[in-house]
Amino acid sequence: MKISLMDLRKQYEEVRGEVEPAVKEIFESQNFILGKYGSDLEEHIAAYCGVPYAIGMNSGTDALFLALRALDIKKGDEVITTPFTFIATVEAIINTGARPVFADIDKESYNIDPEKIKRRITKRTKAIMPVHLFGQCAAMEAIMAVARKYGLKVIEDTAQAIGATRNGHKAGSFGTMGAISFYPGKNLGGAGDGGMVVTSNKRLAERLFLLRNHGSTKKAKYTNVLIGVNSRLDNIQAAVLDIKLKRLDSWLDKRIMNAGFFSNELEGLPLVTPVTATGNKHTFHLYMIATEKRDALAEHLAVKGVDARVYYPIPMHLQPALKFLGYKKGDFPCVEEVAGKLLAIPVHEGLTDEEKTYIVEAIKEFF
Ligand SMILES: Cc1ncc(COP(=O)(O)O)c(C=O)c1O
Numbered sequence: 001m002k003i004s005l006m007d008l009r010k011q012y013e014e015v016r017g018e019v020e021p022a023v024k025e026i027f028e029s030q031n032f033i034l035g036k037y038g039s040d041l042e043e044h045i046a047a048y049c050g051v052p053y054a055i056g057m058n059s060g061t062d063a064l065f066l067a068l069r070a071l072d073i074k075k076g077d078e079v080i081t082t083p084f085t086f087i088a089t090v091e092a093i094i095n096t097g098a099r100p101v102f103a104d105i106d107k108e109s110y111n112i113d114p115e116k117i118k119r120r121i122t123k124r125t126k127a128i129m130p131v132h133l134f135g136q137c138a139a140m141e142a143i144m145a146v147a148r149k150y151g152l153k154v155i156e157d158t159a160q161a162i163g164a165t166r167n168g169h170k171a172g173s174f175g176t177m178g179a180i181s182f183y184p185g186k187n188l189g190g191a192g193d194g195g196m197v198v199t200s201n202k203r204l205a206e207r208l209f210l211l212r213n214h215g216s217t218k219k220a221k222y223t224n225v226l227i228g229v230n231s232r233l234d235n236i237q238a239a240v241l242d243i244k245l246k247r248l249d250s251w252l253d254k255r256i257m258n259a260g261f262f263s264n265e266l267e268g269l270p271l272v273t274p275v276t277a278t279g280n281k282h283t284f285h286l287y288m289i290a291t292e293k294r295d296a297l298a299e300h301l302a303v304k305g306v307d308a309r310v311y312y313p314i315p316m317h318l319q320p321a322l323k324f325l326g327y328k329k330g331d332f333p334c335v336e337e338v339a340g341k342l343l344a345i346p347v348h349e350g351l352t353d354e355e356k357t358y359i360v361e362a363i364k365e366f367f
Pocket of ligand 1 (some may be wrong): 059060061062069085086089158159160180181182183193194195309
C-alpha cells in the first residue's frame with residue numbers, strides 16, 4: 001500500500017465541481033489581480049478568524065514580512081521567536097533588517113515557552129513572533145501578558161494553524177496581527193502560493209493594503225505613498241481558497257478524528273504522541289510522533305509505503321545560513337532534544353479506515 005503524507009488530489013475531487021467554473025469565469029473575464037474574488041476571500045477569512053480585517057498577500061512568508069514592515073520594524077530592532085519553525089519565520093525578520101532572537105520551546109507542545117521569552121527581552125526588542133507549530137496555538141495568554149508588560153507587538157505565525165483555537169479564540173486573533181499561509185499543503189491550501197494577514201487594527205490594515213501593492217491603492221495606482229512590494233493574492237488563488245474555506249472545518253474535524261485514532265492505537269508503544277495543550281483545539285496540520293528510533297522507524301515506514309517525514313531536523317539557531325547570529329549547539333536544549341526525535345505520519349482528511357489501520361500496524365511491527 002502507498003499512503004502519502006498529504007493527498008491533495010482527493011481534496012480536489014471534492015471541490016472540482018465548483019473550482020472549474022470559477023476558474024473558467026476568471027479566464028473569461030481576464031481579470032486576474034485585485035478583484036472581487038480577493039476582497040470576498042478577505043472578508044470571509046476575517047470573519048472566520050474573528051477579526052475585522054484581512055489582507056491577501058502572495059505567500060505566508062510575505063504576510064510575516066509585511067506584518068513586520070507595517071510595524072516599522074527595522075535594522076537595530078530585535079524580534080523574539082522560536083528556534084523550532086520553518087526558515088520563513090526567521091527570514092521575514094532578517095529581511096526587515098532586524099535581528100531574530102530565539103527563545104527555547106516547551107517540550108510538550110513544541111511551541112515557544114513564554115517564560116523563556118522574558119529572559120530574552122532587551123531595550124531593542126520590538127516584537128514577539130510565536131509560531132503555532134504543527135497546528136496548535138502557542139500559549140497566547142501568557143505571551144500576550146509578557147507583550148503587554150514590556151510594550152511589545154505580537155505577530156502570530158499562523159502558517160500551519162488556520163482553524164486552530166485556544167480557549168475559544170481563533171489562531172491569528174490574539175496578537176497585533178496573524179500571518180496565514182495558503183501554500184497548497186497547508187490546512188487551507190490554494191493552487192499555488194498565497195498568504196494573508198489578519199488583524200483587528202484598522203491603521204495597520206490600511207498600511208498593509210498599501211504595502212502589498214507598491215504603496216498605492218487600486219484607484220490611485222500611480223500615487224505611491226509608501227515603499228512597498230508586489231505581494232497581491234491573485235483572483236484564481238482567492239476563488240479556489242474561498243471554495244475550500246467552506247469545507248475547512250469539516251476537513252479539520254476529520255484530521256482531529258484521525259489523530260485521536262492514532263493516539264489511542266499507538267498507546268503503550270515506546271513513542272510519544274502529540275500533546276494538546278489545555279484549552280487548545282489542535283488542527284493536526286502535522287501529526288508528530290517522537291521516538292529515539294526516529295530514523296530507523298522512518299526507513300521502516302518508507303519500505304512499507306507510508307510517507308512519513310521529518311519536520312524540522314535542524315533548529316534555526318544551528319542553520320548554516322544563520323551562523324552569523326552567533327548561536328551554538330547547546331544554546332536551546334529543549335529544541336535540540338526534540339528535533340532529533342520527531343516524525344510526521346499521514347493524518348490528512350482523506351485517509352481511509354484501511355489506511356489508518358495499515359499505518360498503525362506498520363508502526364507496531366517496527367517496535
Ligand atoms: C511556520 C511557517 N511559517 C511560514 C511559512 C511560510 O509560508 P509560505 O510557504 O506560504 O511562504 C510556512 C510554510 O511554508 C511555515 O510552515
